[in-house]
Amino acid sequence: MKEAFHGSDLEKIEEIYGIPAKEIISFSANVSPLGVSGKYLEGIGERLHCVERYPDRGYRALRKALGGYCRAEAGHIIVGGGSSELIGAVIKHKKAPRALIVAPAYAEYERNVLIAGGSADLFYLKEGNDFEFDMEALCDRVAEGYDILMICNPVNPTSTAVSADRMGRLLEICDRLDTVCAVDETYIDFADDIYDVSPLTAQYRSLFVIRSMSKFFCAPGLRLGYGITSNEKLLSEIEENKDPWSVSSLSNEAAILMLSDREYIKKVKTYMSGERERVCKMLDDLSSSGISYIKPRANFVLVHLPEKGPSSRALFELAVRQRMMIRDCSDFKGLDDTYIRFCFMDRKDDDRLLSLIKETYS
Template identity: 45%
Template sequence: MIKHKDHFHGSDLEKIEQIYGIKKEDIISFSANVNPLGISPNLRDGIAKNIDCITTYPDRDYVQLRKCIAEYCGTETDNIIVGNGSTELISLFIQIEKPKKALILGPTYSEYEREIALEGGKTIYYPLREENDFVLDVNHFISKLSEDIDMLVICNPNNPTGTAINNHDMRKILDACKECDIFVMVDETYVEFAENIKEVSSVSLTRTYGNIAILRGTSKFFAAPGLRLGYAICSNSDLMSVMNQRKDPWTINSIAVIAGTLMFSDTKYIEATRSLIASERNRLYDIFEKSSRFKPYWPHGNFMLLKILEDGITSNDLFDKCIRAGLMIRDCSTFPYLGENYIRFCFMNPKDNDRLVDLLLN
């Protein structure tokens, strides 16, 4: 098992406030990877108008919500299951599959390993190589798959590297996993930020593969981490039936149901988000690519990984420098396979992004 170091999560503003003496209201979090637009006006007004929904139980089967999600994703309603954030569904899939040995592409989110360990499973990592700019060598990866592996976990686009696996390569992985009887769990938390969603998302592959489940949420793209609304897409009817039997009823509250039916059809907000992120992604990548201090890795999500090239400066040094200016970045030394010369930041509004760039480059 990889030993994970302690770190400040993007939501740990209370800890920052306590340690640095900076009010959390004065901190701009470049660490949380949340949409800088905040929640949409339609969502805010819609929740206010429908606040009386909390006086009744939501539909136990969440049919209308699942239908909205299915239309948004381009799949069938029966292939959708909702949960209290994607975290609940990650936990459920792992509880049901009970992998004795799981393979995870790393460096990545530590929650996968924690959940697998809670079920008594062992986790091994396949490291994404810096010399390949953290882009997966699919053929080499497939050669390492074996029948003693029960589950494969992939974050796509990956956090923190920002790299992504396209549909063509994911199909090759699924074919190889099918031969070895490996279940594949793909976390698509950041896929909606990708410029080429259809090329990166594996939703279309669920029509022909029953050995894959896709996890998504509303925390990042829809700027609603407090809503705790997540969902999974899977065409394996037997597995989905077990999921629904095991899942506690009413884990999605009535406000989240209303919010979901509004946000997934809010095309104006969705397009504004994608436009802003695409523009800032291109602009900031160009800035850091020309810098002698950092090496940027092309991101498919709404955040960018930087390698510090200047001697004598660590990721902790830059974290400390930024937080004292009220800007919170991510010190990536806490991720497996990344040392003290990597940082990550998400794309905020242009004005705040410019403040961060000035601080990092000067």
């Protein structure tokens, strides 16, 4: 049986392929290559004693900093151990939820629905439509009646996105039917502002936006995510079911420092949009080899390989042996072994990966 790898499984790669984890460039974890913020590195040293105390149970300072960053009211924000904890918490806040998941999707959504004893229907973004959102069809499906709708925006793994101005009718239906519309914005910081639906939380009580410090701030080890909603009932139900101090004092302090680093935030945004454009141009040059891609909105791209050449798994193997880990997308429902996903890293690393793809399919 072939092994399945999550985007962050570098230690598993080390175990199986004998390549030291620290030598592998992870094109599959979708984490910014620019490292952590300078303000965090400068400031964290003098805050190390914070672990001697419990964090503020209400995380007041952190929620205020997050609210300032994403222009939301601090009172509408809940924090958790990565967006993972909040995905689990919102799905499980209702027993045996009936869920509709926009697919292809991050596998954790369905896993959490099943853990909660619920049932998951999938609404597929179609390959023939370049995995764009068909909002009319989605609205019709949601009108059938669900407890929760899970959308990833931008979508992992397709990197497509729906703009906030197209969400109105869907959210009206969700408000009317009491369906929680959970939008996972883990990758939103890399995308244009038009895709950010979080400002709509003030208007629609069904909307619960989930965000993360892991990817954009290059801090997956911090384990810090947050949710935004104006629905006080939902907020307190989730709060009641969560562990009280799931964000450590150190993560609390670190995140406040990172969020205050405006220059760093600008630098990451500028780098990533430039690199996205540069890599897309290089992919355009591979079109004569039968390689195509879905126009990316986030910091990663879904690439379609020629049907006749090596499969996604074969390319994964070739890349690993050159110390590059890409995502073989054959295990995503709605995709197959002609799809890979990779995130934009350092320019020279991206050049190396693109050369390998070129050599393999020319």
